[in-house]
Amino acid sequence: MNENGSAIPLYHLVEEDSGNVIITAHEINGFFVESDSAESEEILIFGSARGSVRLGKDLSDVELRVVNLAGEAIGSYYIGRVGLRSMFEGEGSAGRGGFIATFYGYACPYAAAGAIWRQWASGSPLVRGGWMEYPAESHDSWLHVVQNSWFETGRAAKRYGAGEICVIDGRRILDESSFYCELGESVNGPGGYFGSTLDGIADCLTFSRNARAPFELVWEHSSGARERMGTSLAASAVGVLREFGVEVTLR
Known part of the structure; x- marks a missing residue:
């Protein structure tokens, strides 16, 4: 009101x-x-x-x-x-x-x-791991809003952050959708997008080649996270990142 x-x-x-x-x-x-x-x-x-x-x-x-x-x-x-x-x-x-x-x-x-749209439109700043305020079954909705808003507001499928090291907190990853949310925020900050599928990750890495040098991705608490999201998907995601020159460290 x-x-x-x-x-x-x-x-x-x-x-x-x-x-x-x-x-x-x-x-x-x-x-x-x-x-x-x-x-x-x-x-x-x-x-x-x-x-x-x-x-x-x-x-x-x-x-x-x-x-x-x-x-x-x-x-x-x-x-x-x-x-x-x-x-x-x-x-x-x-x-x-x-x-x-x-x-x-x-x-x-x-x-x-x-x-989620109402929260994003309110003007309150987005915080890292914001999707954790919602139950796991709503994480796909958060990822949907992330992707929709990312492109609607004129951003491209690429890396905008300049840091050499990006960190994933595996404790926030409860399923496939929250993995992509956490990856996007580790690379592009709160509410950030860096793919919502394996092909999406590849697209972001492709368009980031000329904008940013390859970076290191440190995945903290990775063991439990990889089990929760699916070991096959986790292995494929790491494979795509490494294929494009990202140094991935699992901890």
Whole structure:
């Protein structure tokens, strides 16, 4: 809420070609869903239209943007066609009205992403290992937000840090997703991205060749971490890093 008691928009529905904001919303229900139910026919958009919209008429070429307190895009989803079916009035508090819509089955299969986006948009500084505030089953949602925001805010798949030694804390690695979160932060700082797959790591290393010299990666508490994420994946990740000249030390 702002100082006037109004809800601060977290989302903009935008006409992609023109960039015109159609609807601003502080909450969207039904878009971030569990991966085994990645289709949602009813979307509740808690917000208001910037101009006139026609109920029952589809909006086309729509992008859903996640915005921070300054109104700057920190994430985005291309939705395409959006159907505005009806409006609803708020109950119990101001600003709770909005639209009942359909994204025609398109949804984001990362259930915790909405809460994570709200944290990222709040203006509070990101801290190392922030995903550990969430249960292990939500670490893939954190990784999704990391990757989406990294590219939306204009950064490339490469190393930006200048330090010669990067350190992974294996105690933070509970699964495959948290490994990629920890790797990204060890190389590029809190909220940093350095791949979300083995191919993604290779891409980041490829595009880092001319920007930064090979670095050393020290993996602390590696034994338990490699078991939790899967020994085969851990061995492959280390292999990719070493293939591109990264000196990997396991401790």
